[in-house]
Amino acid sequence: xxxxxxxxxxxxxxxxxxxxxxxxVPLDCKDEVGxxxxxxxxxxxxxxDRVIQHAELIYRVSEESCTLFEEMFVPYPxxxxxxxxxxxxxxxxxxxxxxxxxxxxxxxxxxxxxxLMLVQSWMEPLIYLQTTLNxxxxxxxxxxxxxxxxxxxxxxxxxxxxxxIRKMLDEGILTSPxxxxxTLNPYNEQSPEVLESVLRDYNLLICFKKDAHKMETFLKxxxxxxxxxxxxxxx
Amino acid sequence: xxxxxxxxxxxxxxxxxxxxxxxxxxxxxxLLCGNGPVYARGSExxxxxxxxxxxxxxxxxxxxxxxxxxxxxxTFQNLTEPGALRVFYQTKNAxxxxxxxxxxxxxxxxxxxxxxxxxxxTSYCIHLRSVPQNITYDEACFTVENIVHPDPPIGLNWTxxxxxxxxxxFDALLRWAxxxxxxVQMGWMSLVYQVQYRIRNASHWEMLDLESGTQQSIYGLxxxxxxxxxxxxxxxxxxxxxxxxxxxxVHVAQIPSKDSTFPTTLVLIFGVxxxxxxxxxxxxxxxxxxxVIFLPPIPAPKIKGIDPELLKNGKLDQLNSLLSSQDxxxxxxxxxxxxxxFIQLDLDDPAEKNESSDTQxxxxxxxxxxxxxxxxxxxDDSGRASCYDPELPNPEDLASLLPGHSGRGENHPLxxxxxxxxxxxxxxxxxxVEETPIQTQPAVPSWVNMDFYAQVSDFTPAGGxxxxxxxxxxxxxxxxxxxxEKKIQFQLLSDGAYTSENTARQxxxxxxxxxxxxxxxxxxxxxxxxLWNGEYLVSASDSQTPYLLPEAPxxxxxPPVSDYTVxxxxxxxxxxxxxxxxxxxxxxxxxxxxxxxxxxxxxxxYLTPDLLGNLNP
Numbered sequence: 084x085x086x087x088x089x090x091x092x093x094x095x096x097x098x099x100x101x102x103x104x105x106x107x108v109p110l111d112c113k114d115e116v117g118x119x120x121x122x123x124x125x126x127x128x129x130x131x132d133r134v135i136q137h138a139e140l141i142y143r144v145s146e147e148s149c150t151l152f153e154e155m156f157v158p159y160p161x162x163x164x165x166x167x168x169x170x171x172x173x174x175x176x177x178x179x180x181x182x183x184x185x186x187x188x189x190x191x192x193x194x195x196x197x198x199l200m201l202v203q204s205w206m207e208p209l210i211y212l213q214t215t216l217n218x219x220x221x222x223x224x225x226x227x228x229x230x231x232x233x234x235x236x237x238x239x240x241x242x243x244x245x246x247x248i249r250k251m252l253d254e255g256i257l258t259s260p261x262x263x264x265x266t267l268n269p270y271n272e273q274s275p276e277v278l279e280s281v282l283r284d285y286n287l288l289i290c291f292k293k294d295a296h297k298m299e300t301f302l303k304x305x306x307x308x309x310x311x312x313x314x315x316x317x318x
Numbered sequence: 319x320x321x322x323x324x325x326x327x328x329x330x331x332x333x334x335x336x337x338x339x340x341x342x343x344x345x346x347x348x349l350l351c352g353n354g355p356v357y358a359r360g361s362e363x364x365x366x367x368x369x370x371x372x373x374x375x376x377x378x379x380x381x382x383x384x385x386x387x388x389x390x391x392x393t394f395q396n397l398t399e400p401g402a403l404r405v406f407y408q409t410k411n412a413x414x415x416x417x418x419x420x421x422x423x424x425x426x427x428x429x430x431x432x433x434x435x436x437x438x439x440t441s442y443c444i445h446l447r448s449v450p451q452n453i454t455y456d457e458a459c460f461t462v463e464n465i466v467h468p469d470p471p472i473g474l475n476w477t478x479x480x481x482x483x484x485x486x487x488f489d490a491l492l493r494w495a496x497x498x499x500x501x502v503q504m505g506w507m508s509l510v511y512q513v514q515y516r517i518r519n520a521s522h523w524e525m526l527d528l529e530s531g532t533q534q535s536i537y538g539l540x541x542x543x544x545x546x547x548x549x550x551x552x553x554x555x556x557x558x559x560x561x562x563x564x565x566x567x568v569h570v571a572q573i574p575s576k577d578s579t580f581p582t583t584l585v586l587i588f589g590v591x592x593x594x595x596x597x598x599x600x601x602x603x604x605x606x607x608x609x610v611i612f613l614p615p616i617p618a619p620k621i622k623g624i625d626p627e628l629l630k631n632g633k634l635d636q637l638n639s640l641l642s643s644q645d646x647x648x649x650x651x652x653x654x655x656x657x658x659x660f661i662q663l664d665l666d667d668p669a670e671k672n673e674s675s676d677t678q679x680x681x682x683x684x685x686x687x688x689x690x691x692x693x694x695x696x697x698d699d700s701g702r703a704s705c706y707d708p709e710l711p712n713p714e715d716l717a718s719l720l721p722g723h724s725g726r727g728e729n730h731p732l733x734x735x736x737x738x739x740x741x742x743x744x745x746x747x748x749x750x751v752e753e754t755p756i757q758t759q760p761a762v763p764s765w766v767n768m769d770f771y772a773q774v775s776d777f778t779p780a781g782g783x784x785x786x787x788x789x790x791x792x793x794x795x796x797x798x799x800x801x802x803e804k805k806i807q808f809q810l811l812s813d814g815a816y817t818s819e820n821t822a823r824q825x826x827x828x829x830x831x832x833x834x835x836x837x838x839x840x841x842x843x844x845x846x847x848x849l850w851n852g853e854y855l856v857s858a859s860d861s862q863t864p865y866l867l868p869e870a871p872x873x874x875x876x877p878p879v880s881d882y883t884v885x886x887x888x889x890x891x892x893x894x895x896x897x898x899x900x901x902x903x904x905x906x907x908x909x910x911x912x913x914x915x916x917x918x919x920x921x922x923x924y925l926t927p928d929l930l931g932n933l934n935p
Contacts, residue, residue: 139508146555166460167441170410178411181437183383183506293439296463296555303505314506 127250131309134243135302138198140296141236144229149288151226156219156281164282165289173208176200179234179297186300187315191308194301195248199256201294208287210232215284240298241276321442369393372403372446372455379466380560381499382507382553384436386422387429389446389456402821403455405429407444415445438462468509468551469497469562471532476547476568479535488541493533494549494563509551512559518544530554541572551648 152160164170175220180186189197213230216222248254307315371392379385387405396402405418418429429444443459471716472492479489500507510530514523526534539545545568552559601608679826 143555163459166464170441179439181440181500182433183436183438184433187504292555293461297439299508300505303508307504311503 086208127243127247128309130243130247130250131302131306135299135306137236137240138245138295138299138302141233141240142292142299144233144236145288145292145295148226148229148233149285149292151223151229152285152288155221155223155226156188157285158278161282161285164285165309171286173204175204186304188286188295189301191305192252194305195244198298198301199241199248202237202244203239205291205294206234206241208291209237212284212287212291217279371461372448374444374446374458376458376926377444377458377460377465379436379462381501382436382438382463382466382499383433383501385431385462385465386443387418387431387458388425389427390427391427397784401448404447404449405444406447407431407442410441411437418444420489436462463553463556464555465558466507466556467558468507468553469499470561470563471495471497471511472563473550474549474563474566476566481541481570481573485573486541487537489535489537490539490568490570491533491535492547492549495532497560508554510743511549511551513547513549514562515545515547515568518546536568539568539570541570544569546784558905727762754856 149165153165157164167287177197177200180189209230213227213234216227245256248256304315369392372389373388373392373396374389377387389405391403405421406415407418408415418431419435420430420432422428422430424566439461441459441461443457446452446456447454448846473495474492475494476490476492479491481488487793492930494501494511500509502509508530511532511534513526513534513536514527515526515536516523526536536547546565548562548565550559550562604916648925773786774783778784
């Protein structure tokens with residue numbers, strides 16, 4: 084009987100081995116309360132590089148999605164709206180400076196928190212965007228795939244930033260789902276082909292692209308500061 | 319500037335002149351540079367339109383930290399003085415209009431926003447206003463990152479990567495540095511670069527893919543050609559390219575290399591040699607077969623039994639001896655003679671045949687002559703092809719042949735001479751007789767008693783043929799004895815008609831009753847009983863007349879010669895019965911040959927192979 088039980092325990096351990104492995108993956112490690120020992124295997128520098136890569140990719144894909152949507156649904160005279168950088172992007176809890184000099188004066192902590200805030204603010208709108216784009220009659224598959232991909236990558240980016248915060252700032256942060264109020268109503272009754280809804284979605288995409296650029300810029304500044312403190316400081 | 323030069327020529331002092339010239343040149347340059355953006359670089363956002371009123375012509379940022387905007391007065395000339403038109407801007411964050419922070423002094427109609435006034439990720443709106451009239455002539459809204467046109471990269475240079483084996487192509491590695499104004503290190507601007515190259519003075523530029531690094535390789539360039547290379551950059555995720563950098567020349571001199579040609583020729587030579595060796599081996603291994611295929615053997619003329627060497631040597635005597643012994647003179651060849659087969663057999667009246675068979679005639683066993691003669695006449699063409707005239711035998715003619723009978727009018731070829739020769743049995747007839755090749759028949763009864771075939775015994779020098787006397791005796795016993803003899807003799811001969819000279823000489827000439835008796839027929843047993851009139855050969859000596867004397871030699875005088883026998887029957891043992899006794903002939907068809915078909919007594923003609931087949935059950 085003992086032998087049988089030992090054998091069963093051994094088998095259970097073997098079957099659960101893949102689960103343990105997944106926990107051991109550094110960058111995708113899930114944040115658990117009180118478990119600071121996770122994700123200790125990867126270095127901070129490498130983690131930052133990976134996070135920056137994520138941000139760059141998200142930024143590029145957001146730009147491509149915007150272009151696809153613009154070509155497909157937005158009338159040509161309104162393409163100039165793009166240059167205006169989005170009129171109705173949802174407001175943030177705290178303002179983010181736009182000039183280089185001001186940005187250079189931001190501390191690392193505020194940089195990381197800003198990035199995290201930005202990432203978290205876009206989680207829900209992207210889900211909303213996916214549902215609305217699916218309602219379009221002839222939305223190209225590339226656009227749908229890109230938005231889905233972006234929302235997935237955003238999740239992993241959030242995880243990475245959280246780990247970075249923990250590592251660099253020694254702070255533990257709870258990932259709360261939605262602390263922002265969104266002006267967007269996902270269950271809009273209006274048909275998606277009406278110009279108003281088209282422009283609204285277009286605006287959403289433009290705003291997301293801008294915020295993705297912000298994320299990338301902050302993270303790169305952070306990296307510059309990590310490697311070479313002198314040249315990246317404000318002058 | 320040229321006017322100013324004219325205005326100040328009289329200044330003589332060098333220092334002052336130099337200062338003035340410097341300031342003038344600076345002004346000149348400033349004007350050129352200032353005018354540049356307005357006229358040379360049109361912003362992609364705004365298209366300048368001189369037909370309009372005052373309007374913005376463009377806004378540009380070089381490094382995403384500052385930007386400038388230009389405007390034009392257009393057709394309104396009364397607003398050219400500075401200060402008439404003013405620029406107000408408003409950012410999204412602040413809802414108040416502010417005037418342009420810096421109107422560039424050196425450049426006309428330019429508004430410059432420095433670092434403190436440049437905010438990215440915010441949209442700007444600018445207005446071109448005339449304050450006294452409070453008219454807004456133009457407005458534009460944008461974000462700064464959308465108007466960024468980076469400066470061109472610097473430090474473009476190239477290195478040779480490799481040269482192809484043939485020496486015709488090479489690869490080059492290009493390197494450059496990002497523009498110093500762009501803060502790439504901080505990540506403020508992430509740039510992508512585009513390299514373009516062309517053959518010098520060509521019209522079309524080759525474009526390579528966007529490169530995010532600061533180096534790129536170009537593959538497949540031709541040696542001995544000069545290439546012009548340049549590079550430009552833009553912000554990633556944006557569309558505005560900056561200016562091109564200065565072009566550099568890439569050139570590699572061609573080195574004629576013998577090494578490249580050497581291996582190929584060597585390979586060719588070796589290949590050819592290898593193929594040749596293979597072919598030779600193939601030929602040698604398959605020599606026999608190839609010989610047969612390409613040079614089929616010519617069939618040499620060959621005669622059986624004759625050595626070709628003998629023919630070559632050309633000795634006539636030997637050749638003659640050889641030819642004489644050839645197969646074609648053998649009896650079996652004779653059997654394949656075609657004319658043999660065309661001989662018709664009279665098989666329709668066996669009873670009559672029985673009565674009037676050749677043998678009977680020859681033997682003289684029965685009947686009177688006339689009826690036989692008539693039967694003779696009724697006998698159609700069987701075998702009397704060329705040599706026999708069917709009008710023979712005219713009974714009257716034949717009657718005329720009888721001794722004593724003379725002077726028949728008919729000049730039958732067969733009997734004509736004989737008539738003349740009848741009275742003379744001597745040698746005197748030779749002259750007359752010679753003219754006629756055909757032998758005459760002796761007296762009818764003797765004729766009917768005669769055989770149809772005669773053995774050639776000798777040749778006369780005149781060309782006639784001497785027949786040996788045949789047996790006309792009807793006694794079967796005698797015949798049989800003689801038959802055996804003659805059979806042997808007969809076999810010596812080769813089928814009667816074709817008797818060579820030699821064999822003719824070798825013939826055993828049986829004693830003849832006399833020269834008068836020229837004609838000998840081999841009576842009794844004609845093997846293939848047929849009235850063969852081919853040639854009636856005269857036997858005996860040369861002195862004998864070639865013609866047959868009409869007088870029938872008495873049968874017992876003549877030695878029995880029977881070389882030909884009519885096949886009467888085939889008995890049970892498949893043996894040919896030659897001339898069985900008449901009594902037997904009556905019985906034999908019935909008793910022993912039960913299995914055999916009732917065979918008609920043949921032989922008016924040959925035993926054809928068909929009939930032989932019939933004989934065999």
